[in-house]
Amino acid sequence: MAQATVKCHLCGRSFQKPQHEISEHNFCCFAHFQQWNRKRLAEYNRTENPANKPGGLLSSRKKHHAKLSGTGKGKSYRKFYGKHEHRAVAEAMIGRLLRPGEIVHHKDGNILNNDPVNLEVLSSQSEHCRVHGFGKKKGGGVDEHFQ
Secondary structure, eight states: OOEEEEEOTTTOOEEEEEGGGOOSSOOSSHHHHHHHHHHHHHHHHHHTOGGGSTTHHHHHHHHHHHHHTTOSOSOSOOEETTEEHHHHHHHHHHTSOOOTTOEEEETTSOTTOOOGGGEEEESOHHHHHHHHTTTSOTTSOOOGGGO
16 A cells, blocks of 8 residues: 655644545544634634524524425424424423423314414323223223313
């Protein structure tokens, strides 16, 4: 395998490197790469990262949301800034964040109907199954949820 002598981009030390691995920025050790990369990312975040520009992350996410809006088939949960919309509505409705394991149930079965009167917060997945009547024997009568 052909070797070539290159200089470390950070400290200037000469070292041998396989010719096929030579790039614009070469480093004698991983620590020097990390040090250079930290400075590079800090500069990017300070000058170019859209999340750090006027309007910030919210503006960036609004643009992304507008670009993707209406492109799907409408068969899955809508998102509201990275969170399922029905969960955000339920949290606003109850005045706190949902706890781990809590489920938001759509009473009418339409997952796109996120009206607060259509949403119910259930304490667990097993309670959600009970509401839907899963696990009951067939012909056992009408589920109390649908009366």
